[in-house]
Amino acid sequence: xxxxxxxxxxxxxxxxxxxxxxxxxxxxxxxxxxxxxxxxxxxxxxxxxxxxxxxxxxxxxxxxxxxxxxxxxxxxxxxxxxxxxxxxxxxxxxxxxxxxxxxxxxxxxxxxxxxxxxxxxxxxxxxxxxxxxxxxxxxxxxxxxxxxxxxxxxxxxxxxxxxxxxxxxxxxxxxxxxxxxxxxxxxxxxxxxxxxxxxxxxxxxxxxxxxxxxxxxxxxxxxxxxxxxxxxxxxxxxxxxxxxxxxxxxxxxxxxxxxxxxxxxxxxxxxxxxxxxxxxxxxxxxxxxxxxxxxxxxxxxxxxxxxxxxxxxx
Numbered sequence: 221x222x223x224x225x226x227x228x229x230x231x232x233x234x235x236x237x238x239x240x241x242x243x244x245x246x247x248x249x250x251x252x253x254x255x256x257x258x259x260x261x262x263x264x265x266x267x268x269x270x271x272x273x274x275x276x277x278x279x280x281x282x283x284x285x286x287x288x289x290x291x292x293x294x295x296x297x298x299x300x301x302x303x304x305x306x307x308x309x310x311x312x313x314x315x316x317x318x319x320x321x322x323x324x325x326x327x328x329x330x331x332x333x334x335x336x337x338x339x340x341x342x343x344x345x346x347x348x349x350x351x352x353x354x355x356x357x358x359x360x361x362x363x364x365x366x367x368x369x370x371x372x373x374x375x376x377x378x379x380x381x382x383x384x385x386x387x388x389x390x391x392x393x394x395x396x397x398x399x400x401x402x403x404x405x406x407x408x409x410x411x412x413x414x415x416x417x418x419x420x421x422x423x424x425x426x427x428x429x430x431x432x433x434x435x436x437x438x439x440x441x442x443x444x445x446x447x448x449x450x451x452x453x454x455x456x457x458x459x460x461x462x463x464x465x466x467x468x469x470x471x472x473x474x475x476x477x478x479x480x481x482x483x484x485x486x487x488x489x490x491x492x493x494x495x496x497x498x499x500x501x502x503x504x505x506x507x508x509x510x511x512x513x514x515x516x517x518x519x520x521x522x523x524x525x526x527x528x529x530x531x532x533x534x
Contacts, residue, residue, distance in 0.1 A: 265297075266324040267303075268293075269289050301319060302315075312332075313330050353397055356401065360395065364385065367386070369415060369417075384429050393409070394442075399448050399487055402416065402448060405451065410435055411433055416428045439455050445514060446490050454494060460472050477496055490514040495508065
């Protein structure tokens with residue numbers, strides 16, 4: 221009799237537990253989850269995580285997850301979660317992630333950057349200024365005390381002296397290598413310096429470098445012509461072409477109504493793009509983009525400049 225009562229109790233208890241648990245079971249099966257904050261069943265969301273490199277540990281609200289990246293975190297109640305991703309020998313990633321019902325929040329572009337152990341010193345001499353020539357895959361360094369320009373490849377290898385350096389004040393705005401890789405120009409607002417590069421000599425003299433002064437206007441940019449002999453100069457008031465040699469006299473190509481913003485020079489086609497104001501038919505001034513073709517052969521350019529010089533002689 222007692223056994224029957226016990227069996228009956230257990231049976232009804234099982235039925236009760238099943239009936240109570242059935243909504244939870246069906247909810248989980250249908251993608252719902254009981255939200256203890258609202259005491260309601262709510263549709264869940266998903267977080268999908270990929271890292272580069274993979275194999276990183278993931279902490280969700282400070283709880284370490286079992287799987288490593290790439291991974292998917294399912295059945296998350298909508299809301300904000302704190303994520304932290306860690307991998308040995310890499311900087312950790314941390315952020316707040318919002319989960320929405322019936323949606324997948326994707327974090328698939330997380331890059332874990334190596335720790336500082338990957339830092340490598342490239343220069344072998346004193347360094348004041350450097351710049352990168354990506355097309356030539358080279359790094360250039362300036363030691364202003366010794367007045368020497370050094371060069372290396374992008375890994376700091378083949379480190380060598382290549383030219384003497386003439387200081388200009390204020391310091392240079394830009395550095396540019398000629399197309400033939402034989403000359404370097406650098407400039408500030410009123411000076412252009414030219415240095416002849418030599419990868420074999422170890423001792424350089426100031427005779428191999430010179431400065432072109434430009435006091436009457438403000439230099440915006442200077443470009444090498446493809447012949448590696450002429451310079452294309454864009455200033456506040458004018459565009460000029462001049463020879464890369466001491467005491468060069470400039471030939472004015474364009475008189476500008478305004479300062480040209482961000483001029484661009486294509487050294488392969490010798491075309492200069494620049495902006496300037498021009499009065500339209502309605503009487504208003506408009507900013508326009510222009511291009512000027514300087515693809516004339518080098519000897520013709522020299523002839524033009526020589527003619528200009530002859531005309532200036534008394």
